[in-house]
Amino acid sequence: MNRNLALGLLAALAAALIGSGWQIASRHGVTTTLGPVELAALRYAVPALVLLPLLIQTGLFPQGLPRRRLGLLVLGGGLPFGLLVMAGMQWAPAAHMGVFGAGSVPLFTALGARLVQGEPISGLRLAGLLLVVAGLAVFGASSLADAAQTWRGDLLFILAAMVWAMYTLTFRGSGLTPWQGAAVINAWSSLLLLPMLLALGAPRLLTAPWTDVAWQALGQGVAAGLLGLVTYMIAIAKLGAARASLSAALVPLSTALGAAWLLGEPLGAGTLVASGLVACGVALASGALGRHG
Structure with a gap:
């Protein structure tokens, strides 16, 4: 295994x-x-x-980066x-984000690569897409019994997956390093x-316990906003968009297990089966198992 692949x-x-966390x-x-709004600020x-x-070195408008590509990067990887995601979390459990959100990313990434870049979808990748849809x-x-309460969140998660897939496809070829990308995306989002x-203000930042604010600043700002964004951009740069999206295979199950342990969310057989189907589908749909994936 070469160094770049590792x-x-x-x-x-x-x-x-980091995404699951x-x-x-x-x-x-x-x-x-x-x-x-408070979580977005952090x-x-x-x-x-x-x-x-x-x-300050890179600039809000990095040299050589077209404005359209910059807009797509901020839309897909930034505030929108x-x-x-955060609005969806008000209506649906974290496990729903793991399946509908992260599980859909390779699906939309593969479809986007096919439509925009003409990247072919092989038999294995097509089988993977079908497995994702089945999951x-x-x-x-x-989750049908809870659909009346959760459908809004589920829809927002699917929309989030669509824009994240767009970001995945846009970053490669942008000419930005992962750290430059994180600096520009977070600055524009702010x-x-x-x-x-x-x-609207952010009144809850003043009324919430300081420990909650501190933990969210660490989790939202340092872990997700900084390290999560940078590690994902490194994965795109080293593996390509399709293989980088393979990381989403781990998210549905790890989020469901973590939410059951930490938040007390129910962990039913349907969630486990769906997570397994999505994970297998992602592994195929990402193209990582193909010779040219």
């Missing part, structure tokens, strides 16, 4: 584990003392401040994506968040 695989694994932390935050402002020296259907059927903060 580094890419480690980065993908780290991104998956972020989903669980977000669900805990919006169901206890904080709201989506998620983007903290890493933006940490990476400010790098941003984060708000979709989503099994999970949807098992700027986009300012009008919301001026209009």
